[in-house]
Amino acid sequence: ETGVTQSPTHLIKTRGQQVTLRCSSQSGHNTVSWYQQALGQGPQFIFQYYREEENGRGNFPPRFSGLQFPNYSSELNVNALELDDSALYLCASSSQGALGYTFGSGTRLTVV
Amino acid sequence: GENVEQHPSTLSVQEGDSAVIKCTYSDSASNYFPWYKQELGKGPQLIIDIRSNVGEKKDQRIAVTLNKTAKHFSLHITETQPEDSAVYFCAAPMDSNYQLIWGAGTKLIIKP
Numbered sequence: 248e249t250g251v252t253q254s255p256t257h258l259i260k261t262r263g264q265q266v267t268l269r270c271s272s273q274s275g276h277n278t279v280s281w282y283q284q285a286l287g288q289g290p291q292f293i294f295q296y297y298r299e300e301e302n303g304r305g306n307f308p309p310r311f312s313g314l315q316f317p318n319y320s321s322e323l324n325v326n327a328l329e330l331d332d333s334a335l336y337l338c339a340s341s342s343q344g345a346l347g348y349t350f351g352s353g354t355r356l357t358v359v
Numbered sequence: 360g361e362n363v364e365q366h367p368s369t370l371s372v373q374e375g376d377s378a379v380i381k382c383t384y385s386d387s388a389s390n391y392f393p394w395y396k397q398e399l400g401k402g403p404q405l406i407i408d409i410r411s412n413v414g415e416k417k418d419q420r421i422a423v424t425l426n427k428t429a430k431h432f433s434l435h436i437t438e439t440q441p442e443d444s445a446v447y448f449c450a451a452p453m454d455s456n457y458q459l460i461w462g463a464g465t466k467l468i469i470k471p
Contacts, residue, residue, distance in 0.1 A: 280457070280458075288463060288464070289365075289448050289450075289462055289464050290403065290448075290459075290461050291461075292453075292460075305458060337402050337403070339402075346391045346393065346408070346452065346459075347393070347408065348393075348405065348459070349405070350395075350402030352401050353401075353402050
């Protein structure tokens with residue numbers, strides 16, 4: 248059974264650019280959630296995808312968007328990057344209705 | 360909405376001693392309380408969780424207790440070992456149950 252894999256592991260972008268982060272869910276999991284974790288803080292919920300549709304969203308602006316594909320993998324897109332977007336972005340998968348999330352190791356995004 | 364507070368922010372204990380981390384939550388409708396362990400450079404890992412229909416749950420050296428009346432839950436680690444050193448997070452679900460609200464984390468340091 249494979250876990251959650253995220254790519255890339257590290258990324259440096261310039262303010263104003265766009266970025267796409269990728270996530271492969273754990274085998275058997277059909278729901279993917281994305282979290283933003285600033286240094287020294289707990290993760291903040293961005294949104295969740297189930298059956299290729301957004302299934303809930305946290306307090307993040309529309310420039311944060313996502314996709315889920317038929318194989319349950321997912322992408323997080325962030326447009327017009329700001330310095331405050333620098334953080335660890337975590338992907339977590341679960342089975343629909345289950346609350347026990349499995350997290351990937353994250354993508355460390357630095358905006359300069 | 361849900362608000363989760365976690366204490367202490369840093370906890371240093373002698374190897375072999377016990378460690379206790381406490382969290383309070385605000386939404387009395389919350390019914391699921393997970394604890395995650397995050398090691399440096401990795402994503403959070405679920406170590407134990409408890410549902411609101413029980414007051415205590417144990418898994419070897421780890422236990423979680425829940426007091427629904429007081430709206431707080433605690434993580435107990437006995438016979439601490441060097442590999443227990445990490446940041447621990449508590450969490451509780453928002454209204455819809457798919458969004459976890461996280462505490463700010465506790466850095467646990469095990470002194471040899």
